[in-house]
């Protein structure tokens with residue numbers, strides 16, 4: 256059974272008398288031991304979608320559909336059950352490791368806090384021991400528990416955030432742009448760490464990034480989001496190496512893989528911006544920016560369909576997806 260299953264999830268923000276449909280009918284699932292990447296430009300709804308996993312969306316948001324964690328729907332469970340789920344079953348790693356830690360508290364104390372809150376049997380001594388194990392798990396010496404955040408580098412702080420997310424032994428970890436603020440070398444180390452934790456601990460992980468090349472090496476599968484919807488989903492290497500949707504192709508081209516000769520003579524970018532949630536055009540939401548759009552794309556919204564081309568284990572929402580094979 257999938258550890259995380261989202262069924263037809265939509266999220267609409269109500270602001271200033273206006274409805275902002277930020278996520279529109281997303282269906283996806285993640286198994287234990289698997290990393291799903293979610294890619295897409297800023298504003299495509301990635302954070303909004305994943306905020307529903309721990310019911311962290313603001314009060315102004317209305318969520319429809321089902322968000323099942325280990326078979327239980329987070330959108331309808333009591334707040335008591337949601338609190339029990341947070342940390343212990345599912346946890347989050349956020350982008351801003353630099354600022355998310357308390358500057359006046361030693362990191363060991365901060366990692367121990369959720370352990371002491373969630374495990375009624377935990378003592379200060381047992382929590383300290385667990386903190387040491389967690390720090391070593393993320394590649395830091397146990398004695399660093401005595402450090403204050405300002406005594407750590409950016410990459411080390413992000414490792415501490417990961418240790419904290421793992422503190423209560425969750426089965427599911429959602430990481431929202433966990434490496435975006437880090438330099439390229441440190442980013443690769445942190446991603447390797449996360450990938451090995453997924454395999455060693457049998458976790459299910461959702462990894463969000465605007466950078467498709469980062470996801471292609473760190474994930475098993477990738478879902479590409481555009482204007483609040485999934486436009487392509489499939490094995491990471493297939494989506495990156497032979498994208499079926501022109502938007503995935505543009506994302507792959509915008510973030511070249513270093514050392515990959517294919518990108519050397521074909522620098523590419525994508526002009527324009529994704530539409531605002533309330534102003535999504537008719538037909539295919541991507542058609543105004545799509546170099547391959549035909550009349551049908553302007554008139555008819557493409558469904559997210561399984562590709563029939565040989566060897567493809569993918570879904571794509573594009574009238575031309577099969578033609579590109």
Ligand SMILES: Nc1ncnc2c1ncn2[C@@H]1O[C@H](COP(=O)(O)OP(=O)(O)O)[C@@H](O)[C@H]1O
Pocket residue numbers: 268269270275277295296297298299300301302303304313315531532
């Ligand atoms: N609290 C909010 N109230 C109203 N609109 C929001 C709120 N949070 C996000 N949005 C809008 O929802 C859309 C999706 O945002 P977000 O989920 O943050 O995208 P991403 O994570 O892909 O960058 C954006 O257009 C954004 O402006």
Ligand SMILES: [Mg+2]
Pocket residue numbers: 301302303431
């Ligand atoms: Mg975001």
